[in-house]
Amino acid sequence: MKGRQVVLGHIFGQEAAALMEDGQLVDLLVATDAVAPFAPGAxxxxxxxxxxxxxxxxxxxxxxxxxxxxxxxxxxxxxxxxxxxxxxxxxxxxxxxxxxxLIFRGRHVLVTPGKPGVNVSRQIRIEDRRDELQALGQQALGDRSHGLILRSAAETADDQEIAEEVAELLDLADGICAETAGKPELLLDAPTPWEQAWMDWAEPAPDAIEEGEDSFERCGVLDAVDALLSARIDLQGQGDAFIEQTRALVAVDVNTGNDSSGAAGLKVNIALARELPRQLALRGLGGQIVVDFAPMPKRDRATLDQVLGAAFRNAGAEATLVGWTAMGLYELNRKRDRVPLARLATASGEA
CATH class of the missing domain: 2.40.50.140 (Nucleic acid-binding proteins)
Structure with missing residues (x-):
């Protein structure tokens, strides 16, 4: 299906949400109750x-x-x-x-206790609107020591709706920040996949929101997940790559396939570089990552460096691109922000 779809359903016996764009899986959120005591954000x-x-x-x-x-x-x-x-x-x-x-997340705003000030998303470029949101935030904060970050979704939202959400999150932050005495206790659970989808994928507005017991099958999410559970990725042209997790690191191997032309190495390497941030995020892979790119002249490394940098910046991934080793491997480090998809599948018995 063409357009942007938010798909709400279940997978591996857990609540899940998927974001599809023009039939391609862009993001996937799965509840982690079966394998992790606390989800990121708790x-x-x-x-x-x-x-x-x-x-x-x-x-x-x-x-x-x-x-x-x-x-x-x-x-x-x-x-x-x-x-x-x-x-x-x-x-x-x-x-x-x-x-x-601590960060308290909402659809239009983030509250940051102990970091005073009001900041507006750089994606909001209209100066008058930035000034309006800055004033709204300052008025809502009053004399609190919290900070506010107005998200890009606030640009077109109703001011009253934003103000109500800010007031609710500030009250929540005040209450939890006062809970400083006592034994270890869970004070605020992380948002569920459906809740997080509502907060993070509402802008731009999706063309469709799909729900129901068969939503993942009907919208092609299950097929996309099956592909993610395979180590192999087919790349543009005749090349492919394999992403495999070991206990120490994530290894990525890039191959040109049957293409024996002089530019084959660079072409398949660029294709992998553009796809890598999405693949790592969807597979829930992070930590130390080592890429064995297909053979190419050393002079082409600068081009590949630029492609990798742009790909990870555009993906918003929290990653550090370390660079090339003496053996010609490429190293990077990505934050472990999700449970590996294969681990969730194994826990459910579907791997």
Missing amino acids: ICRAQADRLMKGQGGIFVQLPDGQTGYLRDRKGVAEGKPLLVQVAGVAEDGKAVPVTTR
Whole structure:
């Protein structure tokens, strides 16, 4: 189907939401209850536990006997309660990554306790509208020490609707920020996939919202997920690539296939570079990533560097492009912000 579809349904026995554009799967959100105690975005009261000398971090006790790891321990004392937000997905057998920088998310606005000021999304370029939103935010904040970030969806939204959401989120932030005493406890769960879809995919307005027990099958989401559970990716032309996760890293191998022309290596490498951010996000893969690109002249590396940089910037991915190794491999690091899709499939027995 042409256009932009938001598809609400279930997969792997869990609530899920998919964003489709012109028949291609662009984003996929799946509930992680079966494999992870807390989803990224959940806010807990924790208790500081053991300092990790030499590493700059500290382990914290989370609800239900779980352990978290806070990388920045500045101002944190052992044995004291503190508020943390789940910042990513833990690898098997490792602590849950958390942060003390809380963010309360809404459709039009983000509330950032302890970071005062009003900021407006750079995607809103009309100066008069930016000024209106700045004034609206300042009025709503009053003398609070919280900060506000007006999202791009606020550009065309009704001011009353924005003000009501801001007031609701500020009250929520005030209440949770006051919960500083007591045992470890879950104070605010992460949004469900359907809730997050409403917050993040409402702008631009979708051409259709599909629901129902067969929505994923009817809209081609199941076929797209089946392709993601395979290591192989068919690339433009005759090339392909394989993405495989090991315990230490994610390995990507790029091949030219039957194309033996002089420019085959660069062409297939550019195709992979443009597709890589989407593939990693949909597969839920992060951490250390090593790419074995197809053979090409060294002089073409600068071109590929530019394509990779643009692809990850446009995808909004939180990634660090490290660069080339002495052996001609390319290294990058991507934040682990989702549970790997293969892990969810395995937990459900569908892998």
